Amino acid sequence: MTMHDTQGDLSIENLLKQYGNVRAVDDVSLHIRPGEFLTLLGPSGSGKTTLLMMIAGFVAADAGRIGLGGRDITHLAPEQRNFGMVFQGYALFPHLSVRENVAFPLKIRRRPKSEVEAAVKTALDRVQMAHLADRLPRQLSGGQQQRVALARAMSFQPNLLLLDEPLGALDRKLRVDVQMEIKKLHQDLGTTFIYVTHDQEEALSMSDRIVIFRQGRIAQIGTPSELYNRPQSRFVAAFLGESDFIAGTVQSIDGGIARIATPAGEILQNGTKHPSIGSNITVALRPEKIALLAEPTADRRNCLPGRIVAWRYLGGHLCFEIAVEGIGPIRAEIAAAEGQTFLQEGKQAWLAWQPQDGVTVTEE
Numbered sequence: 001m002t003m004h005d006t007q008g009d010l011s012i013e014n015l016l017k018q019y020g021n022v023r024a025v026d027d028v029s030l031h032i033r034p035g036e037f038l039t040l041l042g043p044s045g046s047g048k049t050t051l052l053m054m055i056a057g058f059v060a061a062d063a064g065r066i067g068l069g070g071r072d073i074t075h076l077a078p079e080q081r082n083f084g085m086v087f088q089g090y091a092l093f094p095h096l097s098v099r100e101n102v103a104f105p106l107k108i109r110r111r112p113k114s115e116v117e118a119a120v121k122t123a124l125d126r127v128q129m130a131h132l133a134d135r136l137p138r139q140l141s142g143g144q145q146q147r148v149a150l151a152r153a154m155s156f157q158p159n160l161l162l163l164d165e166p167l168g169a170l171d172r173k174l175r176v177d178v179q180m181e182i183k184k185l186h187q188d189l190g191t192t193f194i195y196v197t198h199d200q201e202e203a204l205s206m207s208d209r210i211v212i213f214r215q216g217r218i219a220q221i222g223t224p225s226e227l228y229n230r231p232q233s234r235f236v237a238a239f240l241g242e243s244d245f246i247a248g249t250v251q252s253i254d255g256g257i258a259r260i261a262t263p264a265g266e267i268l269q270n271g272t273k274h275p276s277i278g279s280n281i282t283v284a285l286r287p288e289k290i291a292l293l294a295e296p297t298a299d300r301r302n303c304l305p306g307r308i309v310a311w312r313y314l315g316g317h318l319c320f321e322i323a324v325e326g327i328g329p330i331r332a333e334i335a336a337a338e339g340q341t342f343l344q345e346g347k348q349a350w351l352a353w354q355p356q357d358g359v360t361v362t363e364e
């Protein structure tokens with residue numbers, strides 16, 4: 001029997017949590033699929049931890065409902081929810097060995113001794129920590145402690161694993177290693193994971209879907225590529241990766257392509273959801289979609305003049321800051337191999353891209 005076909009299906013309906021006059025979680029609704037790796041991503045203070053604590057049962061909702069496999073668990077005690085947790089403030093017990101830490105959730109559930117031993121062994125094997133089972137937490141590195149915390153969270157076969165910035169304390173290199181291990185663990189277990197982070201790269205590389213939070217509300221939900229390629233708002237485009245923004249006024253719409261007047265010249269933009277003629281519009285454009293040219297071109301249909309303010313060498317690519325009259329600084333990234341000799345500070349350069357490379361976003 002796999003775990004996810006039993007009860008991993010979580011639904012959150014109109015959940016609300018208010019602290020004083022701050023709505024930490026403001027009318028959030030969300031459906032989490034069984035076996036999914038779902039990431040809550042957002043700036044500090046956007047309500048990620050509060051939502052996770054409500055799912056765990058440690059924070060009571062002011063309004064709304066949480067359902068698990070069709071059953072209402074809104075008022076169920078945390079220990080009755082059977083969720084595994086890896087939280088920042090939920091460290092290993094310092095006086096217990098690795099083995100005893102991992103056995104702890106099983107012991108409080110009064111599982112038989114033979115079952116505890118087998119489950120501890122399985123969990124420690126999964127995180128490659130069986131050889132250090134007799135150590136105390138302080139005899140382990142940060143990464144090893146995090147692996148034990150993971151083993152403890154999954155030893156009792158939870159319905160759901162909740163992880164709140166579990167890699168926050170690790171250095172960058174180690175973080176990437178443990179990210180891969182967590183991802184592998186998710187694939188092996190098939191359990192639903194709800195993962196909180198403020199690190200966009202971590203979210204992009206690990207998740208089936210990402211929920212972007214802003215001030216207690218969901219800004220957008222989607223797969224990593226949906227959110228990266230089709231951000232709906234300026235906020236999402238700027239939070240997930242780098243983005244340039246070009247604002248203008250719609251002049252005409254022809255065959256699904258809008259002609260937009262900007263202070264630097266006209267541009268074309270694909271998309272069906274364009275507003276009416278005369279309205280203002282903002283186009284988000286990823287820096288890597290922009291080509292830099294010495295002369296204007298007819299190949300790429302959008303072409304605006306600018307002046308190179310600064311550039312940086314970043315290994316695989318070059319990053320340019322281009323001043324565009326009436327628009328401001330625009331960031332462009334090109335492959336280092338394509339670095340042309342004309343690309344020098346103070347020189348004019350043309351920014352070129354195709355109408356389908358941009359995406360129209362709301363200003364909020």
Ligand SMILES: Nc1ncnc2c1ncn2[C@@H]1O[C@H](COP(=O)(O)OP(=O)(O)O)[C@@H](O)[C@H]1O
Binds near residue numbers: 042043044051
């Ligand atoms: N126990 C609490 N008492 C008062 N305010 C809180 C409490 N917990 C969270 N908040 C507030 O709720 C908002 C969301 O916080 P939090 O959920 O911790 O955000 P995140 O995890 O995204 O950083 C913040 O404004 C925070 O200050």
Ligand SMILES: [Mg+2]
Binds near residue numbers: 048050
């Ligand atoms: Mg938090």
